[in-house]
Amino acid sequence: MFASAAIALVAVLWWATAGALDRQTDAAIRADALALAERWREAGATGLAEAIEERLAVDVENESIYLLMEAEGTRRLAGNLDRWPGTTPAEGNWFRTRVLHDGIAAEARLYRVELPGLRLLVGRDESEREQLRRLLTEGVLWASGAVVLFALLGAWLLRHALQARMSLVFATTAAIAGGDLGARVALSGRGDEFDRLAQTLNAMLDRIGTLMEGVRGVSDAIAHDLRTPIARARAKLEDALSDAPDEAALRAAVEQGIADLDGISRIFQALLRIAEAEAGARRAAFAPFDLVPVLADAAEIYEVAAEAREQTLATDLPERLELVGDRDLLLQAVANLLDNAIKFTPAGGVVRLGARRVPEGVEISVADDGPGLSPDDRSHAGERFFRADKARATPGSGLGLSLVQAVAHLHAGDLRLEDAKPDEPDGRVGLRAVILLPAP
Structure with a gap:
């Protein structure tokens, strides 16, 4: 592209110089011919011959060419050509030919004028202009060759520089392909596009590493958490078979x-729901709906469970909350939060379900009077199969908050965990789980 642009520029310069010389010469010849024709009309053949001789007398550079002859004969009346050129075209007034004027052979640009009884040639010697045109053409060819050479050299240097800057990326990707997942692209410190690319690649690799660790953690947790109920079920069946x-x-x-x-099956179903939510497979079911009836249904379902544990389930819901999303998944997420809250709230405690519109969108909150979670436990609460020390003695699989977090992320929202009563003197700060969803 560089070579093409440069060659086009040189061609334009050539046209503007050599072409301008040709156009200037043609304009001068045409003006001279018109002036001589006007002189003929005023003074006849004698006056025309005198005008030609006057012009030749003042032509210091000896570039002008004139020839005035009788139309039917070969008698020369005026001019510096000995005879009429033999290569005159049958049609057209303009032509180029080689002539002999004043004993010098030269290339000439000629213009033919037909007058009653006379033939007139007006032209200019183009020897110097032809030499200049050849010099310009040679210069254009040499310049074009130099442009191509510099373009190839520049392309090679650019490619070499790109390969040198990208070699770190190539080395890192080759190391990762070889199994070294800890390799990262080194930064040059220049802050340019290559550094930004390296930062993006490193962030992607960090994310992949985190996901791989999560997969390994989930695999270990599944093996650990399912081994116990499977072994227990098998032992009970064996005992019953032999000792019943x-x-x-x-x-x-x-x-x-x-x-x-059935408990094992519920764990797998929960894992499948989390996988669907994280993969975005349920976005096709998104539709506008009113969130308040969904929350009211969840409260009605868990109100009986709260009463059985001598707890109170309080709701604070507006008349209407429009939302766009998956109704069933949001109901499952709120049900998981209510189930956890009822599970960890002591007898006589209160579980609060609320929803409201906030500047960021819609906020759904579930608060309890339980022991709460430490800041360190909150950072791991969304991980699959994670259970805090306080929850070891309670039934569950550690997948409830993972599903809630996956549903929130599916709706472009977030799950936030905080103390429900941070200033409570008895240490029961409780837990307030907040699902923040964007406005429709």
Whole structure:
């Protein structure tokens, strides 16, 4: 592209110089011919011959060419050509030919004028202009060659520089392809586009590393958390098979094994729902709906469970909250929060479900009177199978908040955990879980 642009520029310069000389010469010849024709009309053939001789007399550079002859004969009346050129075209007034004037052979640009009884040639010697044109053409060719050479050299240097800057990226990607997931692209410190690319690649690799660690953690957690209920169910069934005193005991053992297997099935269903939410597979089900009836249904479902544990479920809901999203997933997320709140709230405590519109969008909150979570536990609360020390004795799989967080992220929102009563003197600060969703 550089070579093409430079060659085009040189071609324009050539046209502007050599072409300008040609146009200037043609204009001078045409003006001279018109002036001589006017002189003929005023003074006839004699006056025309005198005008030609006057012009030749003042032509110091010896560039002008004139020839006035009789139309039917070969008698020369005036001019500096010995005879009429033999290469005169049959049609057209302009032509170029080689002539002999004043004993000098030269290339000439000629213009033919037909007058009654006379033939007139007006022209200019182009020897010097032809030499200048050749010099210009040679200069253009040499300049074009130099441009191509510099373009190839510049392309090679640019490619070499790009390869040198990208070699770190190539080395890092090759190391990662070889299994070294800890390799990162080194920064030059210049803050240019390559450094920004390296920072983006490093951030991507960090994210991939985090996801890989999460996959390994989930695999370990699944193996650990499922091994116990599977082993327990198998042991109970084996004991019942070998030691059951009667059919009722065997039936009870089988029912308990089925219940344990149902618990394992619920864990896998929760993992599948989390995977769907994180992959965005449920976005096709997004639709506008009123959030308040959804929250009211969740409160109605868990109100019975709260009363059974001598707790109070209080709601603070507006008349209407328009939202765009997956109604079923949001209901599941709120149900998980209510289930956790009821699970950790002592008898006589209060579980609060609220929703309101905030400048950022819509806020759904569930607060309890339980022991709360430490800041360190909150940072891990959204991880799969994570359970705080205070929750070890309670039933659960550690997937509830993971699903809530995945549903919030699916709706371009976030899950925030904070103390419900930070100034409580008895240490029961409680936990307030807030789902913040963007406005529709």
